[in-house]
Amino acid sequence: MPPLHPLSPTAVVTALRAAGCVFAEDEAELLLTTARTPDELATMVDRRVAGLPLEHVLGWARFHELRVAVELGVFVPRRRTEFLVDQALAQAPDATVVVDLCCGSGAVGAALAAALGRVELYAADIDPAAVRCARRNVAPYGGRVHAGDLFAALPAGLRGRVGILAANVPYVPSGEVGLLPAEAREHEPLVALDGGPDGLDVLRRVAAEAPGWLAPGGCLLAETSERQAPAAVDAFTRAGLTTRLAASEELYAHVVVGVRPERSQDGPGWPGTGLGQG
Known part of the structure; x- marks a missing residue:
């Protein structure tokens, strides 16, 4: 032969x-x-x-x-995170202002913009490589990417206007990072993986500040693990958000969804916010 x-x-x-x-x-x-x-x-x-x-x-x-x-050194978007996108679209199908926080490649923001149509899209990450990569992916949707630590990276004019705030935060406990597959440990940035001692440090920071950035009726979404879900839900609830946990057995995905309460359930709409009027 x-x-x-x-x-x-x-x-x-x-x-x-x-x-x-x-x-x-x-x-x-x-x-x-x-x-x-x-x-x-x-x-x-x-x-x-x-x-x-x-x-x-x-x-x-x-x-x-x-x-x-997806460029070298940038966090690779996981298929399970598609569930977060689907939950965001179901919760706020008329959102007109979208923020992708801890954006990595910008995959979540790009997917939301592609599905929603014309939106104001903003993304932010603390890692310079991620910011460069995300700019490539959100450019077709007119998106803007900012470098910095969580909300400090965002334009102040977004306060109170965000319809969807997607935050795919790092949530691996520090002591378990070494147990991840070598592909993640060796080729993805630690800042995109390590969520602190119990994995929820960044999630708590995001939840605490999110209400000031969300439009009335706007939603915050973050991925977490099944084990961490009760503590993650508690963090959202303590921040004053109306909170639920969504799970997909097929994707083994767990997403916490928190909604900023409307000022009045029966009152007029909120012109100028990130939520379109149906």
Whole structure:
């Protein structure tokens, strides 16, 4: 039997499988269709075999039916976070002002803008690499990305206007970061993973400040783990938000949803806020 061509589909699958890639066939197809030249394919296979996350090798990730650019050193959007997007759209389908806090690649903000149509979109992250990457992803929607620590990065004029505040905060307890898969530990920024001693430090900070930024009826959403969910719900409730927990067994996703109460349930609408009038 003649030796396999080093760039044949079979050779790519074999190399990925030997490296421990569980979905070697699927990954090989993505690499083969993304690479523009044989040399680029060889480089991509070598990088994946060396342990680089597939999305960093490809330069993109599929998220909520979008192809989102993902640069080296930037947090890779997880499929379970699509559930957060769906919950936001269900809670505030008429939102006109959207903020993606702890935005990473900007995938959540881009997905919300794509689904909602014309919105004011803002994103923020403390990591410079994430800010650069997010700017690529939100640009088609006219989005603006700001660098800084949580709300300090946002324009003051957004106070009281935000219809959807999506905050995919880091929530891994500090002592458990070392237990994460090597792809995350070695190639994603620690600031996007480590949520402090119990994993909820950043979530509590966001919940405490969110009511001042939300429009009446606006919502805050944050992902958490099943174990942390009761404490996360408590943090939202203590901030004065009307809170519920949404869960998806299929995606093993848990999202806390907090809504700023309306001034009056029967009163007039709120012109100039981040919630459209139905």
